[in-house]
Amino acid sequence: MRPLHIIACVKVVPKPEEVKVNPETMTIERGEVRSEINPPDMNVLEMALTLKEQHGGKVTVVAMGPPLFAPYLRLALAMGADEAYLLSDRAFAAADTLATSYALAQGIRKIGDYDLILCGEESSDGATAQVPPGIAEWLNTSQITYAEDLEVLPDSEMVKAKRELAGGYEVIQVPLPCTASVKVGANEPRFMDMERKAWAESDGPVTVWAASDMDVDPEMIGLPGSPTIVDGLAQAESTERKREFLQGTPQEQAQALIERLRAYL
C-alpha cells in the first residue's frame, strides 16, 4: 500500500438562511451575511482525512475565492488537512461551471501528483454538481459522482465506491487518478482538533495563488471564460394557498380535514 495525495476541493458559501434579496433591485445582499464551509464539503474533508488515516499520505485543500476565505481553509487544516491553496484573483470572479472547473483544474495541476480529487456533491448557494465532472474532464481523470463508501484498493491503483442512481445504486471501480463528488451525508464530519487549531491559525500553510501564479489562459477564466450569462433574476412566485387553520381536538381536526379532502379519498 502506498501513501495517497488527496485533493479536497471546498467552497466557502454564505449561510443560506441569512441571504436576503433586495426586492427593489432584485440583487442579492451579501453584506451582512456570515459564511461557512459549504456543508457538503465537510463530508469531503471527512472522507479525505479518513483515507489519509488508512493509507498515509497527505490532504491538500483547494478553494477559489477572495482572500477573506483563508480563515475557513485554516479550519480545514485544524480538522487535519496538511496544506491549503486559495486561488484568489478578481480575474476568477463571476465564473460559471466551465470557467470554475478550468481554474480549479489548473490549480490542481500546478499542485501536482494527485491521486484522488474529492469535491462536494453540490454547493448550498446554487451551484449544481457539475464542477466535479468538469474537473475530471480537464485533467482527464476517471470520475465517480455521488460517491459514498469510497475505498482505494491496495495494489491495484483502483478506487471503488457506491454511487447513487435514480431509484437505486451501483458499485463501480475506476482507475486512479480519480475525481469524485462525495454524496451529501456520506459520513459524519469530525470536529477540528483543538491542538491543531492554534497551529493552523498561526503557522498553517495557506498559499494564495493569483491567476498570474498559475498557467491559465486569461480568456478562459472568470467572466470572459464563462459561456453562460445571467439574463435576469426574479422572486419565485408562490401559489396562493387557502391557509385555513383547522381548530379543535385532534379528532375534530382530523374530521374537519377529511371533510375538505373528500375529493381525494
Added chain:
Amino acid sequence: MTKSLYGAQEASAIWVYLEQSQGQLGGVSLELLGKAHELVDGRGIPIVGVLLGDQVSGLAQEAIAAGADEVRVADHSLLRQYTTDGHAKVFTEIILDGKPDILLLGATPDGRDLAGRIAVRLRTGLTADCTNLKLDEKSGLLIGEVTGFGGGILAYIKCPDNRPQMATVRPGVFPVPEPDTARQGKVVNVPAKLSEKDIKVQVVEHVVGGGVDITRAEVLVAAGRGCHGDFTLVNELAGLLDGEVGWSRVPVDEGWVSRDGMIGQTGYVTRPKLAIICGISGAFQFTVGVEKAETIVAINIDAEAPIFEAADYCIVDDMFNVLPPLVEAVKKARGGNGGR
C-alpha cells in the same frame, strides 16, 4: 472566450438525451420531449431524441409518440449500462456529427454525470438543474430558469455564443405528455465506435428498481424532523390513500432514510394532487419540491412554521397527536376497512 467545438451558425435543432435503464425510458426524457414540443410550437425546429444503449431501438417509437421528430439510436453491447467513459465518448461523437443548437438532459444522477463531463469536452455552457425552460422571443436562445439561494430567487441563464446550449432539467417539473401514437418520426441508427479499452469503469454491482418514483405520486405524505425517525403512521396513511412517502432533508442528514424519497431543491420536485406534510418546518429548499401540488395539508407543532404559508389546510399540533385520528377517519371514510 473559450470557444466551443462548433458555433451557432452551424447549429440546429433541439436534442433530448433519452435516458434509459433496463429497456425503459426515464420519465424525465419524456417530460423533456413534451416540453421541447411545446417550446418549438410553430417554429419548425426539429426535435431529435438520442438513445444510447444495447438493443434499445424499440424505445424510439415511445419517444416519437412523446414529441420527437427523429430518434438517433446508438446500439452497442458496451452501452448496455451507463458508464461515463462509454457514454461520453459515443454521445460526444454523435453531437459533433449532428451539431445540435440546444441539448437537454434530465438532472438525474447519470444525466448530471454525463452533462458535466461532455459540457467541458465540447467547451460549452451548461445550465444545470433547471426548473423551467423557454426560448427567447427575439433571439431564439434557450433561457433556463434555475433556483438559487434560500430566498426563493430565480435566475434566468442563457448561453449566447457557445454550442450546444446545454441544460439539465429536474425530473418532475414538466408533465409527461400524453402519448400520440399516430405521430410519425424517423429512426436513424448511428454508429457507436467503442472498444473495451475505451471504458475504464468496471460496474461491480448495479441495483435499480424496487424504488418508488415519488415524482409520479398522486398522493404524497411527507415527514421531516418532527417524525423523529418514526415513519410508521406516515407509511400507514400513505398506504390508505394509495400514495407514496417522501421526506425533507433532515431525515436524510439524520440517517433515518436514504435520499431516494427526498423532496426539495436538492431532492425531487413532485406534483401530486394532494400532499400531506407532517413535521416539516417548510424552508424554501423544501417547499420548492411540493409547491406544484394541487392541495397541501400541513401538520406542525410550531404555529410559526413557514410551511403554513404554503398550505391550504393547517393543523398546529404534534403529528403524533393528529395522525392516529386522521388514519382512523380515512379508514372510516373509505369504507371501514382501509379502502381498496
